Amino acid sequence: MNQSITSKQQFLAQIISRRYCLSAVCLFALQSVVALMGALDLVISDLPSPIPFEYGRAIHLGLADFWPLIGTMGMVYFFMTAELNREIHSPRLARWQYWVVMLFTLSIFGTLALRLGNGREFLEGKPIFYLGICLALTLASYNLIRTLLTDRQNITPAAATMTVGMIFLLLLLLPNTITFNNPIVDEATKFWVVHLWEEMAFELTSVGFIATFFIVSGLANRTQIEKWLYLEASLAIIGGLYGTGHHYYWIGFPAIWLILGSLVSLVEVIPVGMLVHMTYKGLKSKEIHNRREKLTLWLLLSSVFYHVTGASLLGLFLTIPWVNLYMHGTYFTSGHAHLALFGSLGFVVLAGCYYVLSQGSEPTLQEYKGGVLAVIILNIGLIIMSSALLAAGLKETYLWRILGMDFMDAHLLLNPYLILRVLGGTMFTLGDLLLSWYIFKAWRETNL
């Protein structure tokens, strides 16, 4: 069964997608190290560092967005060709796009390390570099649209969903290359990336990837998967779009957003439910998987787990305006963000990157076990780290927001939790490096 996939003709796009995925995994390895340094800086007074905390954090947030972005670019090319069973419109453009996105991504981190930035959370780099990222996204969108249009009779839902996701990534980033004078507009636009990239655009590319993965690996049949895909995609767009309102509660917007934001956020949960359903269908339909697919599934199931818990349940709790009034801007938000951003999106991109980079090989039993161990360590590390942040957030809410204690007095009492966060973060880093090593090995084995 599975031989048929590996022996299938390999498209140029699939070879090109490997460099995206490898770069994404390298940046992910860097990410956990940078994050660990920042976490240490918070608990050790006067820790000497070449990069001050505020710029280290900026790099951390930038990495959080851009390693999944680069990985997604690779995954989308790979799974578009796998899904449509034909080459993309222009492999050359895809090669150029790789250099464009890498150049501007690294420019952002390089300049931030030199303390040059634009000071907008999650978009700390200079606006010109984001314009460069937009250029890469334009190349990607153009390439994908042309690929779809080459054979209009055979546009599949998964391919269309991934293309729309890529276009949204572009459209949502574009306004963020402008410098706004109005602080309310500035805040509002920022969430088109901070919220909508993840909860809409990446959701579409991920769902498309998962659907294609199930179909091409023969885990589930096409009709079963495709039945709901358009509905799921539409709900992700509607829910995601208006769900942005839950970030607009207190930034100077009218009160209508309190109602709109919290109610529409309920809609955002439906596509997550459908995602779980789709995954379940895929798992049930076939018993035997090879090790490579099993390891991909470990990563995928981790993502589904955080989709339900960290993103949906915790997220919904936070969108209740009365809860948000008190917990907004505390470490509780930080805990939620780590579970939602890395937990849901990060794991899915890792699943895709691993699958792409191990194409044509099969891990030995030992490698498979090592890979699973890495995934387990990552999960435990993430859960310890995020639980520590959530607990810190609860205490902070009580002391600072309810009792009205001075911010810094309250913050100093959170130290034990922040130390626990460092321990969780250390574990996460170990899992990260171990997994990256196995993925790197798979890449080397298949790099002909």
Place this chain on the structure above:
Amino acid sequence: MISAKLPSSIPEQAVAGKLIWQKNNCVSCHTLFGHGGYEADDLTHITDAETTEYLIDFLVEAPVMRPHKYARHPALDQIDAENLVNYLEFLNTIPTLGWPPQQEQVEDDS
């Protein structure tokens, strides 16, 4: 979809202050409207709590940050500090629908 009307037009000095805010990456530690870093106080309504002179002095003669013994808050020159405080004063006029939650002021006000 966007209904981001300012309560009053933003003065030029506040616009300059906003750029100072961005240039110095203040948001990595502080929050505005609760959005930003978790390491330092929210500054949306700081001008209610502290006087303009105190804030400008704080920014120009940057003090050591608790719990550090040596590390100081990043410092600004006089003009930048004035612009930044002007921006913070402007932010204070934006209606935030009752956020942050009001409590009995137990202590503080220096």
